[in-house]
Amino acid sequence: MNDAVRKESLSIALLPREVSGEEAAMARALEYLNRVVRLEKNIDRMLQLQEHYRELATRTTGDPLSVPSGREDQRSTAVARYIDLEKEINRDIDHLADLRKEVKAVLSSMEDQLLSQMIEDRYLNSLRVADVARISGFSVRHTQRMLRKGLLELGRMLRQDRPMQGYVRP
Secondary structure, three states, X not given: OOHHHHHHXXXXXXXXXXXXXXXXXXXXXXXXXXXXXXXXXXXXXXXHHHHHHHHHHHOOOOOHHHOOHHHHHHHHHHHHHXXXXXXXXXXXXXXXXXXXXXXHHHHHOOOOHHHHHHHHHHHHOOOOHHHHHHHHOOOHHHHHHHHHHHHXXXXXXXXXXXXXOOOOOO
16 A cells, blocks of 8 residues: 555544434433432542641651741641641532432433433442343343443433533533
C-alpha cells in the first residue's frame, strides 16, 4: 500500500462517525448516573484532604509551650481549612443524598424493575457486572445485555420532556 492510500485510509478512520440514537441514549443515561459516582469521589478526595489538614493542625514537635509564631500561623491556617472543608463536605453529602434519592426515583419509574435494580446495583452501588450477574442469577453476558437494555430505556426516559431535578438535557 503506497503512502497516499495509507494516509487517505487513516484520515477516513479518524473522521468522527455518526452517533446512533441508541448510543446517545446510553451516553445520556451513563452521564446521569455518573453524577453520583463523581460526587462520591469528590467527597472522598475532600475527606482525605481534610485528614491532611487535621494532621497539620494537631502535629506537635518539641515543647508545645514554645511554639514559634510561624508554626502557629501554619496551624491556624490548617484549622481554618479543615473547618471550611468540613462545611463543604457536609454540603456535598446533603447534595449526594438528594441526588441518590432523585436517581432512585427515576429508576423506580422504569417499566422493568429488574433492569432498574440491576442498574442501581451496577452504577449506584458500584458492583461489578459479575456480582450483579450472581445476585440476579444470570450469566455475565446476559447481565451485560440487560444492563445495556436498561441504560437504553433510562436514556430514552431522560430524553422525554419530563422535568428531572438537576439534570440538564442536551
